[in-house]
Amino acid sequence: MGCFFSNRRKAEKESQPEGGEERPKQYSWDQREKVDPKDYMFSGLKDETVGRLPGQVAGQQFLIQDCENCNIYIFDHSATITIDDCTNCVIFLGPVKGSVFFRNCRDCKCTLACQQFRVRDCRKLEVFLCCATQPIIESSTNIKFGCFQWYYPELAFQFKDAGLSIFNNTWSNIHDFTPVSGELNWSLLPENAVVQDHVPLPTTEELKAVRVSTEANRSIVPVSRGQRQKSSDESCLVVLFAGDYTIANARKLIDEMVGKGFFLVQTKEVSMKAEDAQRVFGEKAPDFLPLLNKGPVIALEFNGDGAVEGCQLIVNEIFNGTKMFVSESKETASADVDSFYNFADIQMGI
Numbered sequence: 001m002g003c004f005f006s007n008r009r010k011a012e013k014e015s016q017p018e019g020g021e022e023r024p025k026q027y028s029w030d031q032r033e034k035v036d037p038k039d040y041m042f043s044g045l046k047d048e049t050v051g052r053l054p055g056q057v058a059g060q061q062f063l064i065q066d067c068e069n070c071n072i073y074i075f076d077h078s079a080t081i082t083i084d085d086c087t088n089c090v091i092f093l094g095p096v097k098g099s100v101f102f103r104n105c106r107d108c109k110c111t112l113a114c115q116q117f118r119v120r121d122c123r124k125l126e127v128f129l130c131c132a133t134q135p136i137i138e139s140s141t142n143i144k145f146g147c148f149q150w151y152y153p154e155l156a157f158q159f160k161d162a163g164l165s166i167f168n169n170t171w172s173n174i175h176d177f178t179p180v181s182g183e184l185n186w187s188l189l190p191e192n193a194v195v196q197d198h199v200p201l202p203t204t205e206e207l208k209a210v211r212v213s214t215e216a217n218r219s220i221v222p223v224s225r226g227q228r229q230k231s232s233d234e235s236c237l238v239v240l241f242a243g244d245y246t247i248a249n250a251r252k253l254i255d256e257m258v259g260k261g262f263f264l265v266q267t268k269e270v271s272m273k274a275e276d277a278q279r280v281f282g283e284k285a286p287d288f289l290p291l292l293n294k295g296p297v298i299a300l301e302f303n304g305d306g307a308v309e310g311c312q313l314i315v316n317e318i319f320n321g322t323k324m325f326v327s328e329s330k331e332t333a334s335a336d337v338d339s340f341y342n343f344a345d346i347q348m349g350i
Helices: 005-014 153-160 246-259 275-292 307-320 330-348
Strands: 041-043 049-052 061-063 071-074 079-084 090-102 106-120 123-131 136-138 141-147 186-188 235-240 263-270 295-301 323-327
Touching: 071 106, 079 106, 090 153, 136 186, 235 275, 235 307, 235 330, 246 263, 246 307, 263 330, 275 323, 275 330, 295 307, 295 330, 307 323, 307 330
Parallel strands: 041 061, 049 071, 061 079, 071 090, 079 090, 090 106, 106 123, 106 136, 123 141, 141 186
Antiparallel strands: 235 295, 235 323, 263 295
């Protein structure tokens, strides 16, 4: 009767290639698909329309450099994107998990969504932006901002893949690292600016296959007024709690309120703790504490004369049975808004 271990050694010996050399070990990282950096770069182009379709970038880093008079469309999510030394270009960037960094660019018009946005040594840029953190400009002039306004069928899933919330958008809260006394290096685009007039849709047959819309009511990111001057002294805070239909309910409420002439000022998606709820909801906090464990809340600020009453009517008529926090009166609404967004900004480091 043979020994088990001797039999195993014999089998291993027989499995070795001739010459006594052992096969190299295979590791998981050796089996990954090789990435060609050239597939994730546009460089040195002039007078061209180029792009990447959904699924062609799939979370990789991307580089755009030394392009002139080009229309560039990245219809996918990515890790980070750097744009260097580009002139007179139109650029669309799908959701970017990390940072978008413009350097030494001029006369460019862009629509993009990202976690962090930074501009350095640039002039005359127009940016329709969704940014989860405070956008930063440095040593730059004549930078104009508007709210992200774009749709195509794959975009919502790309936001999730990039780890971005469509409700966390600080597009108008700009920080200038190098302010000049008496001058303003940045401004907001007119509220009635038509996105397609600045960032036109692609014209090549390949890119036209992506079904794009720039209509405000179809935008994946809710179109907000941001830090523009409010039209009224009356605002209303609504907080929706996590559930199966929270995003759909938030969108429906926005559509109803905007349809009645009120303005969406800002939105936020953030997790709350019991002490946060106590500070924001006051005496009503115990009603909402059990809901906080289900996930992040979505907060909406609406503005306009009669916003509180109008919002209460819509919530009661359309969302009856869905638990939400809605400001009780015009007198308390401003304090509600300030309390929630102060807490949210601190938590998100804004």
